[in-house]
Amino acid sequence: MDTKRFETDVIHKGYNAEQHNGSLAPPIFQTSTFVFDSAETGAARFAGEQEGYIYSRLSNPTVAMLEERIAAMEKGEKGLAFGSGMAAVSAILLGLTRTGDHILCSEGVYGCTFGLLQLMEEKYHITHNFHSMNDEESIRSAITDHTTVIYIESPINPTMKLVDLSMVARIAKEFNIPVVVDNTFSSPYLQRPLDLGCDIVLHSATKYLCGHGDVIGGLAVGKQELMSHLAMTTQKDIGGVMSPFDAWLLLRGIKTLPVRMDRHCENAKKLADLLKKHPSINRVLYPGDPDFPQYELANKQMLNAGGLISFEIKGDKAIAQKFMNHLELIKIAVSLGDAETLIQHPATMTHAVVPEENRIQMGISDQLLRLSVGLEAWEDIWDDIKQSLDSL
Numbered sequence: 001m002d003t004k005r006f007e008t009d010v011i012h013k014g015y016n017a018e019q020h021n022g023s024l025a026p027p028i029f030q031t032s033t034f035v036f037d038s039a040e041t042g043a044a045r046f047a048g049e050q051e052g053y054i055y056s057r058l059s060n061p062t063v064a065m066l067e068e069r070i071a072a073m074e075k076g077e078k079g080l081a082f083g084s085g086m087a088a089v090s091a092i093l094l095g096l097t098r099t100g101d102h103i104l105c106s107e108g109v110y111g112c113t114f115g116l117l118q119l120m121e122e123k124y125h126i127t128h129n130f131h132s133m134n135d136e137e138s139i140r141s142a143i144t145d146h147t148t149v150i151y152i153e154s155p156i157n158p159t160m161k162l163v164d165l166s167m168v169a170r171i172a173k174e175f176n177i178p179v180v181v182d183n184t185f186s187s188p189y190l191q192r193p194l195d196l197g198c199d200i201v202l203h204s205a206t207k208y209l210c211g212h213g214d215v216i217g218g219l220a221v222g223k224q225e226l227m228s229h230l231a232m233t234t235q236k237d238i239g240g241v242m243s244p245f246d247a248w249l250l251l252r253g254i255k256t257l258p259v260r261m262d263r264h265c266e267n268a269k270k271l272a273d274l275l276k277k278h279p280s281i282n283r284v285l286y287p288g289d290p291d292f293p294q295y296e297l298a299n300k301q302m303l304n305a306g307g308l309i310s311f312e313i314k315g316d317k318a319i320a321q322k323f324m325n326h327l328e329l330i331k332i333a334v335s336l337g338d339a340e341t342l343i344q345h346p347a348t349m350t351h352a353v354v355p356e357e358n359r360i361q362m363g364i365s366d367q368l369l370r371l372s373v374g375l376e377a378w379e380d381i382w383d384d385i386k387q388s389l390d391s392l
């Protein structure tokens, strides 16, 4: 089907019922391998001389439907599916670098991405720097002769800081360096880095794309040649691929992404405004808050501000933990983008692997909490937050 508007592509792109006995829901090709009709066919497929499936670590029909859909959603040429967000991050970073290279990173990243960067530096001498990326000249001076990737989270997990993606993409092109953007916090509905000039966009599909807390998965989109290279190297040979059933669950979850994101954003805006007014709250970090330092940039590059709010509670770690423990509706859990509202403490949970000095540099204090605003009635979410804050 030709590419249509986003809200239509999320439902239809990549699947044609006429090719599957009229089944409205796509079939799950839950198979590890595919039978060749002859030895010559097997040889021709392995040689790349004949189209067709070989083995589900290389490609699978259900997974291919999802890869086509995410490519259309991110306005890219080719999508790749992985067994987790970290499988996508690692396949891409390892696929684009070799010993001695340098990665220029946004000033904060998810905890396990930090851990991967540390591992790459310690074991393979692929160095990295964290950079605020908020000034053109300082970005240019941070690029070295060995910089082969610029890696960005925007919004950053968990501080919600933004990077001006079109500005960085423009500078990167001067140096012919690919820009990789982890778009997990926004989803392609709210932000499309490829449209802003970036080269690869990736997601922890575990989050908003799935939306129901029942898949661990990763997705990436970019130009045909670059993504085919990654498919034939680090995706295939490291092998962190997605299962057909997880692809099926993601095809199902993605259909409602726009309506879910609208509600996440609507709820988050209301809660951010209420949190700002509460006397027990020190600081609210939400790109949709007019007092957010990068509010203008959020309006420029995001359709809406998303469903994640980070905020600092007045007090210390013990107060933050007491607040979480007194909640009744909101669940204490990592991950995000689910129907259920979740809360977590980055310093001791998602970013516990990050050494304290690095955490402080990233802006992660012991009082910082991250709220993944769900799809419940916002009044019930607020009532739960307020009763716990008032109990402190």
Ligand SMILES: CSC/C=C(/NCc1c(COP(=O)(O)O)cnc(C)c1O)C(=O)O
Pocket: 084, 085, 086, 087, 089, 110, 112, 113, 153, 157, 182, 184, 185, 203, 204, 205, 206, 216, 217, 218, 334, 335, 336, 349, 350
């Ligand atoms: C154990 S903590 C739970 C996971 C969280 N984040 C994951 C994540 C990944 C990695 O994605 P998976 O491999 O699908 O988990 C990549 N990129 C970003 C911006 C992410 O937030 C979390 O709760 O912040």
